[in-house]
Amino acid sequence: MTDTVLITGATSGFGLACARRFASAGGYRLVLTGRRSERLADIAKELGEQCEVHTLTLDVTDREAVVAALTSLPEAFAQVKILVNNAGLALGTGPAQESSLEDWQRMINTNIAGLTTVTHTLLPTLIEQGKGASIINIGSIAGNWPYPGGNVYCGTKAFVEQFSHALRCDLAGTGVRVSNLAPGLAESEFTLVRTGGDQAASDKLYAGTNPIKPEDIADSVFWIASLPAHLNVNQLEIMPVSQAWSPFSIHRES
Template identity: 75%
Template sequence: MTIAFITGATSGFGRATAERFAEAGWALVLTGRRRERLDELERRLAGKCPVLTRVLDVTDAQAVTECIAHLPEAFRAVSVLINNAGLALGTAPAQDSDPEQWQRMIDTNISGLTRVTHALLPTLIAQGRGSSIINLGSIAGHWPYPGGNVYCGTKAFVEQFSYALRCDLKGTGVRVTNLAPGLSESEFTLVRTGGDRAAYDQLYQGADPIQPEDIAETIFWVANLPAHLNVNQMEIMPVSQAWSPFSVHRDNTPD
């Protein structure tokens, strides 16, 4: 039985990925902070594959350790870790940002991701050839933008952490991928804007953005590549998104 462990499985990319892997009959360990959503997802997928759900906040070090240490025997041999749990908070420039939001992003996107990874590394190494860590990064980790400040920094960390893991895991058979989506439509944006539906609609209007199912299909493809292949980095954008010229501030103050 092939087992995937997915963090942040209750919405967006995580939920769509759980559904895609379930269609293929994978066994799933699904974690998230919202019990009611986990229960609904378990009911939805239970007829397709073995499913284990656990309420887990990745920012809680003890909870992560206990969750992974006490997986039932049938779900212990995890061969694919999908580090999806993450968030962005706020769009203000750094000087106007809330430092508590900064810390929450760091705790989730960096500390949470590394904590789950470290706890599962012995299991993944034991599975050996063909096992995978797939980290959800972002184009924000490579291409900064106004208001991105700490969020961009956390995703840059995810990219470099993924590369460094590849170095350390050479010879173990464990593969590591940083998947960096661009403009994507999900609850993620509503969280970032504090539930501002108008801002959400304006961002996606006419853009035909990436959908959670697109990322789920990509993750599934990466996880199912031949065991001798590793996708180090995959940056994926909607066709509507591209780069713009560098921003230049011009001082128009008269001499």
């Protein structure tokens, strides 16, 4: 039996790695969404030799477009059994008082509104699939561990975690599983996007750290999705060994 996997933000990073992981495993067909049409076309050509692939040029912040696209999937791809909510971003590294309200709104629109729109639209289909159906939300350790400059990004990932847990409560008895996968320091386009394309800042962050790779997260997503249907991974937090917690910050009066 071939299961259908829908992955948002599939043109790079975790999303692309997940697409490649499911394609290489066999037994899956893929629905891949992203904002970059040319990238999607290249990925479809690459993975089309391994499995059936359907692509959607889609911005998850466009609610009407998301609903229209996901409710009119071709028949062969309509029965989505595994949803990987990967689309998301961070913008800016400065303190809240110096941050752009536009950046804040874009993070909220993508990380919260986009994720909930995709999920809400596909819930009837996932419930119809029943046992073994999975919603895997890509959160972040930022949802649990705040840091300077994290402000709204941390808030959006805290939402993803609590939304995931609350969905588990609501979906009890349906067979649909919900997981929040929370990576730590991971090397992808993430920091380039966050810093507006500052390659030097990205290189500095990851230098000497042996960070998480997109393929590591893809392996984790695949493991969660392929567990026996009676098992649910509620929360999985992953850091590279080089990353750990620091002492609390203390401000001292001069």
